[in-house]
Amino acid sequence: MKHKLLTTLLALVSALCLCLASAGCGAHAHTYAVTWSSDESSHWHAATCSHTAERKDEGAHTYENGKCTTCNYEHKAHAFGAYVKTETEHSQTCSVCKKTVSAVHTYTNGKCTACEYEHQDHTYGADGACEVCGKTRPPLYTKSEDGSKIYFGEYPQSEVKEAATVAALTEKAGVLPSEEDWGEWTSYGYYYGGEVTDYMWYIDVELNGSKYRGVYFTLERNYKTGSKILSYQDDNGYLTETVYWFRFEPIEWRVLKSEDGKAFLMANIILDGGQYYHSYDERTQDGETVYPNNYRESDIRTWLTENFYETAFDSAAQAIIETTTVDNRAGTDNPYACEDTQDKVFLLSSDDVVNETYGFAPSGDPDVSRQLQATDYAKAQGIQPKDDTACFSWWLRTPENKAKGKTVFRIAETGQVQGGAYWIGGGENVDYVRNGIVPALWIAL
Secondary structure, three states: HHHHHHHHHHHHHHHHHHHHHHHHHHHHHOOOOOOEEEOOOOOEEEEEOOOOOOEEEEOOOEEEOOEOOOOOOOOOOOOOOOOOOOEEEEEEEEEOOOEEEEEOOOOOOOOOOOOOOOOOOEEOOOOOOOOOOEEOOOOEEEEEOOOOOEEEEEEEEEEOOOOOHHHHHHHHHOOOOOOOOOOOOOOOOEOOOOOOOOOOOEEEEEEEEEEEEEEOOOOOOOOOEEEEEOOOOOOOOOOOOOOOOEEEEEEEEEEEEOOOOOOEEEEEEEEEEEEOOOOOOOOOEOOEEOOOOOOOHHHHHHHHHHHHHHHOOOOOHHHHHHOOOOOOOOOOOOOOOOOEEOOOOEOOOOOOOHHHHHHOOOOOOOHHOEEEOOOOOOOOOOOOOOOOOOOOOOEEEEEEEOOHHHHEEEOOOOOOOEEEHHHOOOEOOOOOOOOOEEEEEEEEO
């Protein structure tokens, strides 16, 4: 009997305890950890109650540069996207957590070993390697197999015809220039009606490792002959208010003479076009009269020694161009001859182009040795086309001894020397735009 009562009593106590426990669980508020718990996908505050596994404020991670903005969980399994490249470094961003990592380029012969960025603005040292990326400098010049031609320097020459490339270059060049706002473009500073006027501009752009020059103009280059005002840009197919693009390409030079480790070169194609001097008027300079056909003070010499020299040759190429004493016939019976000049780049003289040792015909008659074709870029500058030949006329530096110092020698499209005793018709007026420019220079081989 006692045993049965004891068993009953224990059962009642056990039931009471269970009931009290259940009542207590529902009666108190759960407590949770202050710090966050987390895994790869979410975060939460874990309950500190030993009898429950509930979570408080559970949610997915929201990232900013690799860390959850709520719980500071740091993402590890990154899914980095494509490289973003600048001139100095590259970076990648994780598509999951938006973390960005950056590093400076590490180069092997010009390309970054990580992102394959190709370095452009090389600074070559004495060993011929770029001091930044280690790329080996290409040869300063190359020769044709027979040695009669040398390829040296670069200048805009062939027109870009591919529509996609033209569109990409035009987009990269940005807003087109105007007289009031050039934007990123540079004015040629050409004369118009005797005054420098901003109506024709250029811009140099790099695309996919190649260099291009854009040309845009709102007025045509022109000059006056008698009562007529002439321009030939439209005759060559280049119209106002249209952007044209030209590739920088190696310049082909004809070797006129080689001696003592040096070579005398002339461009084997007309590279540009423009005026010898912009005015017929003589002027007084340092107390002396300077005539329009004075080579030393001419616009064309300034262009050759500054604009062309700086555009066509980098510093390494410039280092092998010799300074030449240019014979300008001072002391002759030609009152328009000027003193000799010391130049890196110059025009040929009327004596040069009849010199047999240079490969020219000894007379001034029409001859193929003096016939030259022209680049697309030169045609866009307004040199004069001829229906009967693919060749163009080009300037010489020699002043004519007549016409009050307003004319100089030139080579006609037929290869004829025009000026002085060579041709009864005389030379060319200094302010004509229609003639091409053919640079000459000496280089150390």
